[in-house]
Amino acid sequence: MSTAGHGAAVRIEACGKTFADGTRALDPATLDIARGETLVLLGPSGCGKTTMLRIIAGLELPDVGGKVLFDGKDMTSVPIERRNVGMVFQSYALFPNMTVADNIAYGLKIRGVARGERAARVAELVALTNITGLENRRIDQLSGGQRQRVALARAVAIRPGILLLDEPLTALDAALRDRLRSELNRLLRALGITTIYVTHDQAEAMELGDRIVVMRKGAIAQIGTPREVYFAPKDRFVAEFIGAANIVEAPVENGVLILPGGRLPIECGATTANATVMIRPETIRVTEAGEGILSGIVDSVSFIGDRQRLVVSDASSKPLNVDAPNTIQARIGDRIGLSIAPDAVRLLPSEPRD
Amino acid sequence: MRDRLIFTGQFIFTLLVAAFLVVPAGLSISAGVTVNYFRGIQSGVTLQWVAQVWELYAGTILLSFVIAFATLAVTLLAGVPAAYALHARGGRLARIVEEIITLPLAIPGLAIALALLLAYGSFGDFRRSWLFILVGHVIFTMPFMVRSVMAVFATVDIKTLDEGAASLGASPWRRFRDVIVPNALPGILAGALMVVTLSLGEFNLTWMLHTPLTKTLPIGLADSYASMRLEVASAYTLIFFVMIIPLLVAMQLLADRDHKR
Numbered sequence: 001m002s003t004a005g006h007g008a009a010v011r012i013e014a015c016g017k018t019f020a021d022g023t024r025a026l027d028p029a030t031l032d033i034a035r036g037e038t039l040v041l042l043g044p045s046g047c048g049k050t051t052m053l054r055i056i057a058g059l060e061l062p063d064v065g066g067k068v069l070f071d072g073k074d075m076t077s078v079p080i081e082r083r084n085v086g087m088v089f090q091s092y093a094l095f096p097n098m099t100v101a102d103n104i105a106y107g108l109k110i111r112g113v114a115r116g117e118r119a120a121r122v123a124e125l126v127a128l129t130n131i132t133g134l135e136n137r138r139i140d141q142l143s144g145g146q147r148q149r150v151a152l153a154r155a156v157a158i159r160p161g162i163l164l165l166d167e168p169l170t171a172l173d174a175a176l177r178d179r180l181r182s183e184l185n186r187l188l189r190a191l192g193i194t195t196i197y198v199t200h201d202q203a204e205a206m207e208l209g210d211r212i213v214v215m216r217k218g219a220i221a222q223i224g225t226p227r228e229v230y231f232a233p234k235d236r237f238v239a240e241f242i243g244a245a246n247i248v249e250a251p252v253e254n255g256v257l258i259l260p261g262g263r264l265p266i267e268c269g270a271t272t273a274n275a276t277v278m279i280r281p282e283t284i285r286v287t288e289a290g291e292g293i294l295s296g297i298v299d300s301v302s303f304i305g306d307r308q309r310l311v312v313s314d315a316s317s318k319p320l321n322v323d324a325p326n327t328i329q330a331r332i333g334d335r336i337g338l339s340i341a342p343d344a345v346r347l348l349p350s351e352p353r354d
Numbered sequence: 355m356r357d358r359l360i361f362t363g364q365f366i367f368t369l370l371v372a373a374f375l376v377v378p379a380g381l382s383i384s385a386g387v388t389v390n391y392f393r394g395i396q397s398g399v400t401l402q403w404v405a406q407v408w409e410l411y412a413g414t415i416l417l418s419f420v421i422a423f424a425t426l427a428v429t430l431l432a433g434v435p436a437a438y439a440l441h442a443r444g445g446r447l448a449r450i451v452e453e454i455i456t457l458p459l460a461i462p463g464l465a466i467a468l469a470l471l472l473a474y475g476s477f478g479d480f481r482r483s484w485l486f487i488l489v490g491h492v493i494f495t496m497p498f499m500v501r502s503v504m505a506v507f508a509t510v511d512i513k514t515l516d517e518g519a520a521s522l523g524a525s526p527w528r529r530f531r532d533v534i535v536p537n538a539l540p541g542i543l544a545g546a547l548m549v550v551t552l553s554l555g556e557f558n559l560t561w562m563l564h565t566p567l568t569k570t571l572p573i574g575l576a577d578s579y580a581s582m583r584l585e586v587a588s589a590y591t592l593i594f595f596v597m598i599i600p601l602l603v604a605m606q607l608l609a610d611r612d613h614k615r
Contacts, residue, residue, distance in 0.1 A: 079520070
């Protein structure tokens with residue numbers, strides 16, 4: 001594909017953002033994004049992820065001292081129109097006064113690309129984003145999913161060095177979101193462009209990101225591959241925000257977690273009076289009562305289809321969520337055994353609760 | 355049966371109210387083409403009064419149009435960018451500026467005229483030219499342009515469209531031309547018709563600001579009411595109607611088209 005393999009490396013250096021009214025949207029953050037990488041900024045609303053994206057785009061200026069570099073070149077004071085970035089907005093920002101084709105071609109027209117070449121490029125992108133046949137439609141005649149595709153086609157038409165996506169799937173309904181997510185993933189891999197993707201949806205972040213930056217209250221909580229942030233969350237917030245997690249607080253004696261339902265060996269663990277650990281529901285195996293390491297009572301059973309979610313009390317200080325195979329027969333009130341591999345228990349730094 | 359009665363009652367009441375409002379206009383128009391109003395329509399129908407008005411007051415009609423379109427040009431050139439700037443900037447300062455622009459709606463035209471005379475009355479050439487009236491009309495009509503354009507900006511999320519165009523490489527001027535103005539067009543058109551209509555009919559301000567050589571249509575109308583036969587003044591009204599009604603109809607059509615979209 002003609003668009004493959006271009007993109008700039010991005011570095012932001014000590015970029016913070018304080019708004020005019022004094023609210024701090026982003027603590028000074030430093031971040032490197034490699035050429036061709038897809039980086040996801042993930043976090044709940046108000047965590048500063050959109051502000052960081054807008055600083056990279058050139059729609060916001062970082063506070064004094066912050067720097068934005070593309071391929072090592074300082075772009076901090078360069079306005080967005082000269083940064084050669086493609087951007088997809090949450091509301092798409094398609095121009096209602098233009099047709100689909102004119103929207104896609106607008107950036108090329110600005111760059112003085114000849115009419116024939118523009119038409120060829122539009123045709124290429126229309127095919128790439130599966131919107132063939134809609135070229136002459138007005139924007140208000142498109143469905144949400146179609147608008148999303150037009151917005152993406154328009155953003156990549158200019159062969160940007162960096163593609164910036166601000167919650168591009170949030171405005172769509174759930175089924176469409178899932179379908180477009182895999183489509184987007186395929187497209188981003190094919191384009192090979194440096195991509196920064198903002199979302200609050202951890203499933204999107206997992207599927208699309210080469211790396212994920214988990215953000216919280218204007219600060220970076222953790223940076224890592226999807227596997228790293230899932231299996232080795234740095235703190236309780238990351239553990240709970242990404243996937244489901246049982247957070248258990250209990251004393252540790254010589255590498256063994258002391259729980260009401262039994263003694264659970266863990267990998268690392270000096271003796272301490274109060275440790276915080278994370279156990280993912282799918283790492284807990286259900287056994288017959290009396291077998292296994294822990295013992296507990298089934299509090300509730302939710303059949304989800306591909307699996308069932310049990311809530312088991314008495315095993316730990318708090319009820320444990322357990323993902324069990326859908327074939328297991330468990331009834332409320334049953335006493336069952338649970339076994340957990342030592343390496344599935346992740347020690348988290350203890351922190352004051354909030 | 356009962357519903358029918360209620361409906362008929364409401365219908366008759368509506369007709370009566372409409373007649374109450376329309377009859378004076380109809381009488382005035384008919385007076386303008388009657389040979390002798392006091393003898394009534396049986397005295398004959400004539401266009402001589404219309405012709406006479408045209409002879410005496412063609413200049414005022416022309417000047418009214420010159421001022422109306424000059425007012426339109428100024429409110430377009432200053433008002434549309436101002437509306438964009440106020441919308442894009444937002445915040446308290448923008449609110450204050452918007453209030454100040456809107457203020458002339460609440461202040462009597464006479465007071466604005468008096469202030470203009472106090473401030474600029476001593477610049478003789480300016481005072482004597484039609485530009486003096488133009489200034490008054492711009493002050494009076496600007497809020498209508500700014501407000502109707504801002505109303506459109508509020509509904510189409512112009513800020514994000516602007517950012518979208520910027521991300522595609524468009525300079526501020528290109529964005530204004532390609533994206534902002536086309537998407538604000540319904541508001542600009544509505545504002546433009548309002549400005550022209552208001553300027554053509556403006557009396558308060560103009561009455562204070564005019565000189566014997568810079569009379570507009572409504573001033574001429576007052577003049578003819580005061581000093582001419584009733585038939586002449588009525589013929590004048592007729593001419594005014596003929597000019598203003600197409601503008602009002604256009605305004606209505608435009609509003610309808612917006613609702614449909």
